[in-house]
Amino acid sequence: MVAISTIETMTLDGGMACLDLVNSGYDTQPGIITDRMFSYADLITLSSRLGILDQQEIAALSLLASKNSTQAAKALNNLKKFRELMYQVLVAMVHKKLPALNKAVLKELNTYLAESITHRELILSQGAFKADWKKEKLNLEKPLWLFVFSASELLSSDKCQYVKQCTGCAWLFIDESKSHRRKWCDMKSCGANEKYKRFSLKLKTENTSV
Numbered sequence: 624m625v626a627i628s629t630i631e632t633m634t635l636d637g638g639m640a641c642l643d644l645v646n647s648g649y650d651t652q653p654g655i656i657t658d659r660m661f662s663y664a665d666l667i668t669l670s671s672r673l674g675i676l677d678q679q680e681i682a683a684l685s686l687l688a689s690k691n692s693t694q695a696a697k698a699l700n701n702l703k704k705f706r707e708l709m710y711q712v713l714v715a716m717v718h719k720k721l722p723a724l725n726k727a728v729l730k731e732l733n734t735y736l737a738e739s740i741t742h743r744e745l746i747l748s749q750g751a752f753k754a755d756w757k758k759e760k761l762n763l764e765k766p767l768w769l770f771v772f773s774a775s776e777l778l779s780s781d782k783c784q785y786v787k788q789c790t791g792c793a794w795l796f797i798d799e800s801k802s803h804r805r806k807w808c809d810m811k812s813c814g815a816n817e818k819y820k821r822f823s824l825k826l827k828t829e830n831t832s833v
């Protein structure tokens with residue numbers, strides 16, 4: 624039996640933060656939820672592993688969450704709703720079913736995006752403009768805004784044509800291989816498992832046909 628990884632041990636093979644967020648909640652078969660996010664601390668762990676928050680923000684958010692458990696639970700719940708929404712969008716995209724996507728899903732996605740971008744601004748740095756996150760009072764929703772931003776970057780870029788769903792575990796990843804023919808999130812785990820399965824099946828067929 625393959626042990627289900629945790630938020631600390633799951634591999635981060637998605638290629639973009641929003642994909643690893645989705646992968647934290649879906650596994651093995653499409654539509655099956657194997658959650659790894661049970662507390663706000665798990666959300667901080669994932670954000671930290673992905674490097675989307677700096678160490679100072681991580682420490683400050685952890686402290687804020689410990690003092691405001693109701694708000695932290697609300698922020699986690701909101702993030703999970705977004706994760707579910709993204710799963711629907713990405714699976715539809717991978718299986719070329721975007722035209723059939725429910726309009727309400729797009730509307731909801733845009734609601735998340737509208738909230739996220741109110742926390743960004745243009746700043747002048749060395750004579751040039753740069754878009755960045757506002758230096759504002761720390762908010763427990765910040766990890767969500769970062770994942771939403773990552774999702775909007777992915778969905779509006781050329782990379783989205785290379786998003787695939789692993790044939791082994793159903794995780795989503797960007798296939799950046801030269802031939803764009805990658806089937807597995809990770810060659811060492813899912814790739815090896817699939818090859819082993821095929822080998823076992825071949826042996827079985829050979830033995831039964833003798």
Ligand SMILES: [Zn+2]
Pocket residue numbers: 789790791792793794807808809813
């Ligand atoms: Zn996989």
